Amino acid sequence: MRYLPLTPSDRTAMLAKIGARDIDALFCDVPKSAVVPLSAFELPDTQGEMEVERALSRLADKNVAAGAGPFFCGAGAYRHHVPAAVDHLIQRSEFLTSYTPYQPEIAQGTLQYLFEFQTQVALLTGMEVANASLYDGSTATAEAVLMAQRITKRPKAIFSGGIHPHYAETTETIANLHGQVTRAPVVPGQVADLVSLIDEDTACVVVQSPDVFGLIRDLRPIADAAHAKGALLVAVVTEIVSLGLIEPPGFQGADIVAAEGQSIGNGLNFGGPYVGLFATREKFLRQMPGRLCGETVDADGRRGFTLTLSTREQHIRREKATSNICTNSGLCALAFTIHLSLLGEEGYAKLARINHAKASSLADVLAKIKGVSLVTPSFFNEFTLRLPKPTAAVVEELLGKGIVGGVPASRLLPDEPSARDLLIVAVTETNTDEDCTAFAKALAEVLS
Amino acid sequence: MTMNNQGRPTAPGTIESNELPTISGDRGLDHEEKLIFELGRPGMSGVDIPQVQISETRLAGQRRRGPIGLPGLSEPEVVRHYVRLSRMNYAIDAGLYPLGSCTMKHNPRLNEKLARLPGFSDLHPLAPQSTTQGALALIAELMRWLTTLTGMPAVAMSPKAGAHGELCGMLTIRAAIEARGEKRLRVLVPESAHGTNPATATFAGFTVDEVKATADGRVDVAALEAKLGPDVGALMLTNPNTCGLFERDIVRIADLVHKAGAYFYCDGANFNAIAGRVRPGDLGVDAMHINLHKTFSTPHGGGGPGAGPVVLSAALAPFAPLPLLLHDAKGFRLIEDRADLPAGAKPFGRMCAFHGQMGMFVRALAYMLSHGRDGVRQASEDAVLSANYILASLKDAMSAPFAGPCMHEALFDEHFLEGTGVSTLDFAKVMIDEGYHPMTVYFPLVVHGAMLIEPTESESKESLDCFIHVLRTIAQEAKAGKRERFEGAPRLAPRRRLDETAGARKPVLRWKPKDLPRAAE
Numbered sequence: 001m002r003y004l005p006l007t008p009s010d011r012t013a014m015l016a017k018i019g020a021r022d023i024d025a026l027f028c029d030v031p032k033s034a035v036v037p038l039s040a041f042e043l044p045d046t047q048g049e050m051e052v053e054r055a056l057s058r059l060a061d062k063n064v065a066a067g068a069g070p071f072f073c074g075a076g077a078y079r080h081h082v083p084a085a086v087d088h089l090i091q092r093s094e095f096l097t098s099y100t101p102y103q104p105e106i107a108q109g110t111l112q113y114l115f116e117f118q119t120q121v122a123l124l125t126g127m128e129v130a131n132a133s134l135y136d137g138s139t140a141t142a143e144a145v146l147m148a149q150r151i152t153k154r155p156k157a158i159f160s161g162g163i164h165p166h167y168a169e170t171t172e173t174i175a176n177l178h179g180q181v182t183r184a185p186v187v188p189g190q191v192a193d194l195v196s197l198i199d200e201d202t203a204c205v206v207v208q209s210p211d212v213f214g215l216i217r218d219l220r221p222i223a224d225a226a227h228a229k230g231a232l233l234v235a236v237v238t239e240i241v242s243l244g245l246i247e248p249p250g251f252q253g254a255d256i257v258a259a260e261g262q263s264i265g266n267g268l269n270f271g272g273p274y275v276g277l278f279a280t281r282e283k284f285l286r287q288m289p290g291r292l293c294g295e296t297v298d299a300d301g302r303r304g305f306t307l308t309l310s311t312r313e314q315h316i317r318r319e320k321a322t323s324n325i326c327t328n329s330g331l332c333a334l335a336f337t338i339h340l341s342l343l344g345e346e347g348y349a350k351l352a353r354i355n356h357a358k359a360s361s362l363a364d365v366l367a368k369i370k371g372v373s374l375v376t377p378s379f380f381n382e383f384t385l386r387l388p389k390p391t392a393a394v395v396e397e398l399l400g401k402g403i404v405g406g407v408p409a410s411r412l413l414p415d416e417p418s419a420r421d422l423l424i425v426a427v428t429e430t431n432t433d434e435d436c437t438a439f440a441k442a443l444a445e446v447l448s
Numbered sequence: 449m450t451m452n453n454q455g456r457p458t459a460p461g462t463i464e465s466n467e468l469p470t471i472s473g474d475r476g477l478d479h480e481e482k483l484i485f486e487l488g489r490p491g492m493s494g495v496d497i498p499q500v501q502i503s504e505t506r507l508a509g510q511r512r513r514g515p516i517g518l519p520g521l522s523e524p525e526v527v528r529h530y531v532r533l534s535r536m537n538y539a540i541d542a543g544l545y546p547l548g549s550c551t552m553k554h555n556p557r558l559n560e561k562l563a564r565l566p567g568f569s570d571l572h573p574l575a576p577q578s579t580t581q582g583a584l585a586l587i588a589e590l591m592r593w594l595t596t597l598t599g600m601p602a603v604a605m606s607p608k609a610g611a612h613g614e615l616c617g618m619l620t621i622r623a624a625i626e627a628r629g630e631k632r633l634r635v636l637v638p639e640s641a642h643g644t645n646p647a648t649a650t651f652a653g654f655t656v657d658e659v660k661a662t663a664d665g666r667v668d669v670a671a672l673e674a675k676l677g678p679d680v681g682a683l684m685l686t687n688p689n690t691c692g693l694f695e696r697d698i699v700r701i702a703d704l705v706h707k708a709g710a711y712f713y714c715d716g717a718n719f720n721a722i723a724g725r726v727r728p729g730d731l732g733v734d735a736m737h738i739n740l741h742k743t744f745s746t747p748h749g750g751g752g753p754g755a756g757p758v759v760l761s762a763a764l765a766p767f768a769p770l771p772l773l774l775h776d777a778k779g780f781r782l783i784e785d786r787a788d789l790p791a792g793a794k795p796f797g798r799m800c801a802f803h804g805q806m807g808m809f810v811r812a813l814a815y816m817l818s819h820g821r822d823g824v825r826q827a828s829e830d831a832v833l834s835a836n837y838i839l840a841s842l843k844d845a846m847s848a849p850f851a852g853p854c855m856h857e858a859l860f861d862e863h864f865l866e867g868t869g870v871s872t873l874d875f876a877k878v879m880i881d882e883g884y885h886p887m888t889v890y891f892p893l894v895v896h897g898a899m900l901i902e903p904t905e906s907e908s909k910e911s912l913d914c915f916i917h918v919l920r921t922i923a924q925e926a927k928a929g930k931r932e933r934f935e936g937a938p939r940l941a942p943r944r945r946l947d948e949t950a951g952a953r954k955p956v957l958r959w960k961p962k963d964l965p966r967a968a969e
Contacts, residue, residue: 001819001822001823001826001827002818003554003556003818003819003823003827003905003906004823004826004827004830004905004906005906005907005908005909005911006830006833006834006905006908006909007909010908010909011830011833013909014833014834014836014837014909015833017837017840017841018833018836018837018839018840018852018853019840020836020853023829023832023833025853026829026832026833026836026853027694027722027725027726027832027853028853029693029694029695029696029853030694030722030725030726031696031698031699031731033699033730034698034699034726034727034730034731035725035726036599036725036726036727036730038724038821038822038825040727041596041597041724041821042596043592043593043596043597043816043820043821044817044820044821045820045821045822045823046818046819046820046822046823047817047818047820049558049818051817052558052562052814052817052818053558053561053562055817056562056565056586056810056813056814056817057562057565057567058582059567059582059583059585059586059589060562060565060566060567060568060582061567061582062567062581062582062585063567063568063571063579063580063581063582063583064575064579064580065566065567065570065571066570066571066572066575067566067570068566071572071575073572073574073575075574076573076574076801076802077572077573077574077802079570079572083494083495083523085494085523085526085527087564089527089530089531089534090749091560092530092531092534093534093539093540093541093542094534094535094536094537094538094539094541094542095530095534095537095539095749095750096539096541096555096560096747096749096750097539097540097541097545097552097555097747097748098537098538098539098540098748098749098750099545099547099550099552099748099750099751099885100550100748100750100751101750101751102547103538103876103880103885103886104943104946104948105877105880105938105941105942105943105944105945105946106536106537106538106880106885106938106941106942107536107537107538107750108533108536108537108942108943109533109534109535109536109537110537110750110751112481112483112533112536113530113533115483115957115958115959116483116484116485116959118957118958119485119958119959120518122958123516123517123518124516129957129958130957130958132751133752135608135609135612135752135753135800136608136800136801137801138800138801139608139612139799139800164801166798166800166801166802167801169770169797169798170797170798170799170800170801172797173619173769173796173797173798173799174615174619174651174797177652177653178653209510215508216506216507216508216510217508217510218508218509218510243512243516244512244516245502245507245511245512246507246510246511246512247510247511247512247513248512251513260801267569267570268569268570268571268572268573269568269569269571269806269807270568270571270572270573270580270583270802270803270806270807271573271801271802271803271804271806272573272608272753272755272800272802272803272804272805272806272807272808273608273752273753273755273805273807273808275753285955285957291751292955292957293957294951294952294955294956294957295951295956295957296946296947296948296950296951296956297946297947297950298943298944298945298946298947299936299944299945299946299947300944302943302944304943304946305946306946306948306951308948308951308952308955308957309952309955310952311952313643314611314643314644314646314647315642315643315644315891316643317643317647318643318646318647318656319646319647319649319650319656320650321643321647321650323647323651324611324614324615324644324647324648324650324651325609325611325612326609326610326611326643326644327609327610327611327751327752327753327754328751328752329752329753330748330749330750330751330752330753331747331749331750331752331753332749332752332753334749334750338526338530340518341484341494341518341519341521341526341529341530342493342494342495342521342523342526343493343494343495343518344488344492344493344494344518344519344520344521345490345515345516345517345518345519345520346491346492346493346520347493347494347495347497347520348516348518349516350493350497350498350499350500351495351497353499353500353502354497354498354500356502356506356507357500357501357502360502360503360506377506377508378506378507378508378510379506380507395576396576399576399578399579404572404575404576404579407574411574411784412574414785414787414788415785415787429497
């Protein structure tokens, strides 16, 4: 077995040093009845690299990669171009095969990029502090609600109907144990009223912008209304590229921002691993979940970085910890920070602009097709169309023409009758003009 | 072994790591590196994107009103920045990384290559399911491996890390208890447990009750039995446990827990000691998360991403969270919501958006197929053999609180350092000067000044012998009173000891420009 360096004679010599008769002697504490022979496992035996590559390549070939043709799915995961340098750098051994930086003297590389990552996230979101990442946007949203419940000591979280349904379900699963999540009605493409739902039991209002249909909303009135009742505003962002063009939640009164960072630096990966971004106000720092990296000095007085405020965390606080989280999404955060460093202020803004421009022009073309209307008057790089027939079937027909035309809203909201004829379409810099033309042509044909 | 500090002054405080100052501040291959925010210049970018005009009519008046404050760098500058940072890190690829309970084993590069096949990496989670059949088949095959190796009938794949898997397992248990119309909110957790166990139980809405350990480092069965009662929902037990020992009474413990009407949650962080030899299902386990980044070698990546699928017993399987994966004549099908549930399924909810850590699934399955069942078993045996070899070779020079044999990690305590003025932390920091990553220190908490060494199966005997020699010699130096070696350590790392107290008192968590572009409102 190519990954195991010990030879049979090494094993014999080591057993002799230990004073054990054979390997079974080392497993003497395992009840005899619980030891099973190899034949108990109906699984294959060891295989060479070439055979494994062949087997998994066959499975990969059964999928249709997003890059194989015109592709317009978004709804929480976005296909962007990731520069080659990003994937090369994150595969350096010193990043890929290191552990959590518990020994800071020999982990300054990881710690410094986490410090830079935290700074970038705070700058993008317009917040004061950010953590070293969480699992993904959905779990970050759940953590944000729990944090708001801790800060306000109130039970209720009000979810806008425009929140990604998976995010709402993830949050309900955990936050309902400690309080109560109330979901506002789903009104695609409209700025529904949330203010009237806020009461004295409200810990937070949770609003996504751009929302799951793509709609951009002004968070300021909701923030003001929440604050007036002593509640917090949790802002959710699933497409982080949008903040290159639209006003960040931190400048609109958000108290906590929970976001998905996948769009920067990370591939689609069929849904994971992704990277949760989490930012807040400095005054709430000690209620924040997740790892934090801080600047300090070493014994020689040189600037250095270390994990800090770990008294919030499970390995110190155990059952009193702010969260049970033990890890972050380190390598995905590294990919994020490298890609953002490559983009810089200019590149990030240009990327956002080209996304919006492409989406706008496709929306214009598609909305001219007979029977099709644009549901979202505002949007960044994702918009929702109303089609004259159920979307799921349309998407299947488009697929027959080699086009993946977006996410049927009914896939995310199966119980919502109004979602049946809605199609959520995302356009990024990776979509060519030819892709967009082909999509418009195919949709017109399918609907004719 | 050459000592780099030979011939240097030895009094504490007089040893300087920078005794040969350089003009640049860099030293040979060791480069200092500024923060990215201290580099670059406005207008520069490492990505070429055309400037396009946009109309503002569709931005709902929400156009960004000011600059962000990101620096501008070209690609060569960015590459150099991160390459320099990487060189300040220790890594498994560079040396033995004996962090107990973390399982720093070799990360095969084949697995990286396969995870990057466009059919996996460029696949959208909400793409039509007819275009993702290969990905779903891969998940199904990984599920088959996990259920077969553990002897459990079901597995929930979506948890994104070990602690997330624990949460999933405990929420499954909670749902099963509620379905029985009972209320059992107390969870028993041994005092040796990893901190995530009590944190998870609380997070899932239970209260935590600690169970004492015996003098031989295992759960005190009598104490456990005394604590069981009609309000106990579950026992959370790590096996092999955090002291690196197999819980001999595990079958009896499982029986007691079941007789009391509670469930047995096993923390599978140490499954890598027994995979291919012992099936947790045969031990009476009801739920167990598996850290794919430990047992099945997906890279730790400086702290994630991980993956924590949870295997479930027949009693718990119906309560597994969404999404579910079904297979019928038409192929594989993801069930993503309650509108579409198969008979008997009562999912407690959803752990995260989409379907789990696909990128990690590909790597883990590649690891499994490469090893095969025989290789998985051999890897477990080699991990246990190597840990016992270390225990046997060092127990006279250091001090082991519990008699062997151990499982895949060897536990030492600070007893051998008594009276030397050297602490466990000092000992660990000298290892850094010797070119090693320290072992896990001060965990588990049940042992004073714990040093938990997990060599894994990835080390050759020569590598283990060298490591043993270095640790023996460090222990001898401590006992010989060479305190100065320890007090200033590390001296040869990119940084010396960091002031963590000052860092926590007045936290500086981000770089700040002299003039913030805009203050947050």
